[in-house]
Amino acid sequence: MATPAHVWLCDYDLPKNPAARRVQFYRIKRRLIKESKIQNSEVQVLLSSMSVLLTNHEGLARDISALAQEYASKNTHVYQLESLQEIEEWPQ
Numbered sequence: 001m002a003t004p005a006h007v008w009l010c011d012y013d014l015p016k017n018p019a020a021r022r023v024q025f026y027r028i029k030r031r032l033i034k035e036s037k038i039q040n041s042e043v044q045v046l047l048s049s050m051s052v053l054l055t056n057h058e059g060l061a062r063d064i065s066a067l068a069q070e071y072a073s074k075n076t077h078v079y080q081l082e083s084l085q086e087i088e089e090w091p092q
Helices: 019-039 058-070
Strands: 007-012 045-048 052-055 076-081
Touching: 007 058, 019 045, 019 058, 052 058, 058 076
Parallel strands: none
Antiparallel strands: 007 052, 007 076, 045 052
């Protein structure tokens, strides 16, 4: 897959407890990603982990950030990346 022209990174830290709220967050996050892809076939999710989303769609990154804030994330950020390069080996 070619790297998109614009890449957005959303990172967040959710509280560990209550676990049920965290599970609910991840379910809604999955639904938001799915709905975004249905509404706009150009939406790509390059990476989705427990605390980071990397996408070519600013709106999706901001929606996930807002969702994380609703679920008590105190540290939520959205960044527009200027470049994205794959690192084959970490420097020694």
